[in-house]
Amino acid sequence: MSPPHIAVYGATGHTGRLVATGLRDRGRDVILAGRDAGALKALADELGGAPVHQAALDDQDALRELAARASVVIHCAGPFTHTGRPVAEAAAGGGCHYVDHALEQHHTAWMFDAMAEPARRQGITMVTAMSFYGGLGDLLAGTVAAGMTDIERVVTAYAVSGWRLTTGARRTAELLFADTRRITYTDGARHVGYVEPRNAVFPFPPPLGPRTMIAPVPFSEVVTVPRHVAARRVEAQLTAHTFEEEQAFTSEHVDAATRADSDFTVAVQVITGDGGRAGQASGRDLWRMSAVASVEAAVRLADGGGPGPGVYGPAEAFPAEAFLRDLERLGLFTLALPEDR
Known part of the structure; x- marks a missing residue:
């Protein structure tokens, strides 16, 4: 049985490319996701082939379809002040583990305040601020x-x-x-x-x-x-x-x-x-450090190595x-x- 897919939202940005490449280097099946279908297809060709999924931030149905296709979504497309909520809510709605690269205080606080109960209800782990x-x-x-x-x-x-x-x-x-x-x-x-x-x-x-x-x-x-x-x-x-x-x-x-x-x-x-x-x-x-940290987190979640349902910061989610x-x-x-x- 092949490992579950890990989706990278914002895959065509600098961090997203590093994350997608890092996942492929780990032998993981990757879904390249974001807003620009042409750029996603070009990146898929560079990587030697990978499924793509176009989803705008205001298209909750498309974002939930992405979550339904993957076991984990890594959110790389900032600023998270604007992009964090729709992707996190779609991950929870689709029952998909979630990792983000946010450093913004208010997004991080919102994740703990608003997403803890949906995450527990759906049985998923959400790790924020893995940057x-x-x-x-x-x-x-x-x-x-x-x-x-x-x-x-x-x-x-x-x-x-x-x-x-x-x-x-x-x-x-x-x-x-x-x-x-x-x-x-x-x-x-x-x-x-x-x-x-x-x-x-x-x-x-x-x-x-x-x-x-x-x-x-x-x-x-x-x-x-x-x-x-x-x-x-x-x-x-x-x-x-x-x-x-x-x-x-x-x-x-x-x-x-x-x-x-x-x-x-x-x-x-x-x-x-x-x-x-x-x-x-x-x-x-520092870009590579951030990307590889999120890859490590996502692989652990995909393989059942997370802390259980809920929202966590990096040092809560894994032994620091x-x-x-x-x-x-x-x-x-x-x-x-x-x-x-």
Whole structure:
């Protein structure tokens, strides 16, 4: 019996192509899905043949037909502020497991608030925020904080150079940084409202060293991390120079090899009243890291390795350290974790 099909919605975008190729490399049957039938057919030809499924975001019948054809759908077409709801609802309606690449706080919160009951009712697993931004920080926070108590603060810090935004990523960034109703997590509770950005310094270990950061940045950790780490404050930060690099916003149409030329270190501090722990992951090509993470998640769900019906963040859905170690073995990054966990 052949493995079940895994659908990739937004398959013709940069991340979608990486996901589709990664699934094929794992020997999985893939359905290429999205809005542009011609582009889907061209991608199918590039991959040596694959079924395609055209489905616009406002065509709920077509989206449900996609869910009915697959065991898992990986949603790659941002901004998820606009695209997340119809695909997630169709997956639940069609009884199909779901993984998305969202980093948007409000979409992630909506997934937990609105989709938990439909997912349980349908017996499906929905994993949100399985992305580089937000997702890698969540997995690291779950790993570093394991077994700790009386946690004052969790900080996830992203040092990124050479990030070249796709059209979808640029639109997502514009939406995120224009949002005046940001979600924060302070004093052990979620808050929504205007946040005044500030400059901070994060002490990355050598050879990177301390870096000036934008803090906080509106990533999904403030929603996902408190679900599995009992902390009084959660915050994400991003190196200030990341958006100062000229190519970040002028590189929508570069080739795949150029887009892959990014360097990253994602570090986590878990701070308690009498000390704390830190850990990090360093690698290249944040797009590939994000794509392969979603492939790993989808394959586990397709093979019955999920946590059961419901909505989960990355570190809730899978054992955090084991999942990170599997990604490290695939060459996506190098981990540096505390020994006293």
